[in-house]
Amino acid sequence: QVQLQESGPGLVKSSQTLSLTCTVSGGSISSGSYYWSWIRQPAGKGLEWIGRIYTSGSTNYNPSLKSRVTISLDTSKNHFSLKLTSVTAADTALYYCARESDIIYDFWGQGSLVTVSS
Amino acid sequence: QSALTQPASVSGSPGQSITISCTGTSSDVGGYNYVSWYQQHPGKAPKVMIYEVSNRPSGVSNRFSGSKSGNTASLTISGLQSDDEADYYCSSYSSSTPVVFGGGTKLTVL
Numbered sequence: 001q002v003q004l005q006e007s008g009p010g011l012v013k014s015s016q017t018l019s020l021t022c023t024v025s026g027g028s029i030s031s032g033s034y035y036w037s038w039i040r041q042p043a044g045k046g047l048e049w050i051g052r053i054y055t056s057g058s059t060n061y062n063p064s065l066k067s068r069v070t071i072s073l074d075t076s077k078n079h080f081s082l083k084l085t086s087v088t089a090a091d092t093a094l095y096y097c098a099r100e101s102d103i104i105y106d107f108w109g110q111g112s113l114v115t116v117s118s
Numbered sequence: 119q120s121a122l123t124q125p126a127s128v129s130g131s132p133g134q135s136i137t138i139s140c141t142g143t144s145s146d147v148g149g150y151n152y153v154s155w156y157q158q159h160p161g162k163a164p165k166v167m168i169y170e171v172s173n174r175p176s177g178v179s180n181r182f183s184g185s186k187s188g189n190t191a192s193l194t195i196s197g198l199q200s201d202d203e204a205d206y207y208c209s210s211y212s213s214s215t216p217v218v219f220g221g222g223t224k225l226t227v228l
Contacts, residue, residue: 100217
């Protein structure tokens, strides 16, 4: 059974960079035809797709965030990471990592709450 | 503003059926059969209930069904149960994004 676990600072100062890591267990991040994705959810609001990285390393990003987002893969540590630069209060959210195949998110992390402070 | 439009809330009594709509465009819902539905209980991660418009993952009750007509996808839950009370999100492949979610629908079981 694949499991995902987000980790990273819960508090980030405005204008700085948000960094999160998603560690995958129960399977290799470099095998299979999967995208490894980041999705966020502000408190009381809906899901927002941030971006994804394929096992080959190719990436896709939400156009509204593209200029600030980088997703990378570290196969040696079996994890993938999210960096979001120049954060503001609007980036405060629960950040999920998930595995995707054909727009099917079958495994999710529990979520990591990130608060942007001024 | 979410790319896919869902009603903010729906409700039904135990045993009844409800339908949640998800409206997009020909660039997403209407153009591809990559529509999924997710159930999210409070404090939990979303769980896939329907994929590729109408397919159910193993373990999901057959009370959940999906369909699509034009640019609108629908999730129907029959025989409503109290545990069905949750938020529901649709998602679709999009030629521009490439993934878009709906704004979510809160289902209340009366």
